[in-house]
Amino acid sequence: MNSKGFTNPIVKWIDYRLPVFSYLHHELHEYPTPKNLNYWWNFGSLAGVCLVIQIVSGIVLAMHYTPHTTMAFDSIEHIMRDVNYGWLIRYIHSNGASMFFLVVYIHLFRGLYFGSYKAPRELLWMIGVVIVILMMATAFMGYVLPWGQMSFWGATVITNLFSAIPVIGEPIVTWLWGGFTVDNPTLTRFFSLHYLLPFVILGIVVVHVLALHQHGSNNPIGIDIKGPQDSIPFHPYYTMKDTFGLMVFFLFSAYWVFFNPNYLGHPDNYIPADPLVTPAHIVPEWYLLPFYAILRAVPSKLGGVILMFAALLILFVLPWLDTSKVRSARFRPIYRQFFWLLVIDCIVLGWIGANPPEGMYIVIGRIATTYYFVHFLIIMPLLGKLERPLPLPTSISESVTKKPGLAAAE
C-alpha cells in the first residue's frame, strides 16, 4: 500500500501508518470519471462547498447569537451592527441557505433528467433524498432563530401541522414546543438542533460520496464506462472544472450577499416576534414554497400534511417508479418533454405557495399538485413501458468527439 511512488519521506512515513495519501490518491486520482460530464455535474461539489460555508459561518454566528426569546432579535442586530463584519457573516449565512437549496435543487433535477437514480445508484439517490429532507428541517429551524415575526409565525404554522395526526397529534405538538405555545423552550431546542443537524448532514454527505464512488458518476449519455478510453482521472480534470464552476457560483452568490442581501428573505422578519399580532401572509422561505402550496391544496389539514410529506417521500421510490431501462433523457424524447413539464409544475407550485390561498390560486394549486403526483405515479411507470427510446451510443469516448451538453435537449 505504501508503494504509491511517494518520494517525500514524511508523506511516506505517515502513509505507511495511516494511508491518507494513498486514500486520497485512490479516490481523487485513480478514481475514474466519465470523460463527458457537462456543467450540470458541477452542482454536487458545489453543494458540498455550500454545506461547509454554512457550517463555518454558522459556527461564527453562534458565538454572538443568544437563543432566548427576549434577546434573540437584539443579538442578531448586535451581530449586524457591532460585531466586526458581522453583517457579512450573517448575510453569507442567510443567503447561503438560499444558494444551498438552489444548488441542491439543480443537482436533484440533474439526477432526474439524466436518470442518475437508476441501478446501480438507487441507494446513492435515496441517501441524497435524506440529505434534502434534513436540509429542509435545518433551514426551517434556522429561520426561526432571529425570532422575527416570520420566525415565530412560521414556527407556529409548521409545528401545528403535527396536530393533524389523529389521537397523538396534540401531545406531539406540545412535545415539540416544550410547552403549550411556541416559546422559549421551542427556540432553544431549535437552536440546539439547528447546530446539530448540519453535522448529521455532513456525515450523510460522506456516505453519499462513498456510495457515489462505488460505481462512479453517471454521465450525460447514461451508459456505463466500458474501458479506460471512456474515463479520465478526477484530478486534475474535474477538480479544475469544479473550481471554475465554483468561481462562477461565488460571483452569483456575491451579488445577493453584497447588493441584494434581504431580497430572498421577508421584511416581516425584521419586526420582532409578537404572539399577539399575526402577519397578513405567513409564507416560508422560497425553497419551501412548492411544498407549502401542496400542503394548502387539500381542504383537509391531515390530507394536506400527508400529501406534503408524500411529495418528498415519493422521491425514495423513484428508482422503481421509473420503468425505463434507458438512463439519460437525451435518448427519451417523450420523457424529456415531461421532465420540463415537471420543472414548470414545481415553479408554478412555488408561485402558488407565495400567494394567499384564495380564488384562482386554489384552483391552480390543486391542478399543479395533482400533476406533481401524476408525473411520478402514472407518467413515469407508463412511459418507461410505452416510450421508444432513441438508439444509444456504443461508448462514451465515441460520443465525446461531438460536443456534449444539455443543449442537445433544446
Place this chain on the structure above:
Amino acid sequence: MKKTIIAFAFAALASVPALAASSDAKAPPSQQWKHEGFFGTFDRAAVQRGYQVYKEVCASCHSLKYISFRNLPAIGISEAEAKAIAASYSVKDGPNDEGDMFERPGRLSDKFPSPYANDKAARAANNGALPPDLSLITKARANGTNYLYAILVGYADAPAGVKLGDGMSYNPYFSGGQIGMPKPLNDDQVTFADNTKATVAQMSQDVTAFLAWAAEPELDARNRMGIKVIIFLLIAIGLTYAAMRRVWAAVH
C-alpha cells in the same frame, strides 16, 4: 424550452416582493435614492438633515433603540458634536454603591433613549396605536425606502365615502388606508443648518435617507467590498477558465 423555463423562473422570482406588498394599500412610487445600486453611498448631507428631522419631529413618539450616539460620526457628525448630543440626554443608570438608580448625562456608548417607558405607555399616549421603533423600518417593510417616503408625503383629505376611525388620518399608502399617526411633517417645521428649504417632500426624503442608514449602516462598506469581491471573482473566473482549458486540452 430551457430558455422559456429560465425566463419563467425569473418572472416568478421577480413577483415575490410584489406579492409581499400586495394588500389594499396603494403601491409606493419609486424614488431615486443615492444609496441604491452597485455604487450607491449614503448622501451624508441628506442623512444629517434627516437626523435633524428625526430628532426634532419623529423622536417624540418613535424610538431608535438599536442606534447609539457613537454611531453618529458615521454620518459625518464630529465626535465632539456626538458627545455633546449624547450629553444633552439624561440617561438612567445604576444602581450605584448605595443601591440607588440615578440619572446622568448620556455618553457615546448609550443607545438613543426611547420616548416611552414601555410599549403599554406608548399605546396609552397614542390612542392605542404603537409607534414602531424606527431602527429597522426600511428593512421591515416591503419596498421600505419608497414606502416610508410615500407614507410621509401621502397624507391627504379622505375621499368622499371613506369613513375614518376616531383619531385616524387618511393615507392611501398605509394598509387599510387609515393610519394612527397624524400628519407628522409640515412645511418649514425644521430649520436646516445648510439652508435647504424644509418642504414636506425634502424633509421626508431626508428622514427616509437617515432611517435607511439606521437600518443598514453597513451599506457603504458592503457596496465597496462587493465591488472588490466582484472584480476579484471576475479575474478568478478568467484564470480558472484558462487553467481548465489548458488541463483539458489533451482530452478534447
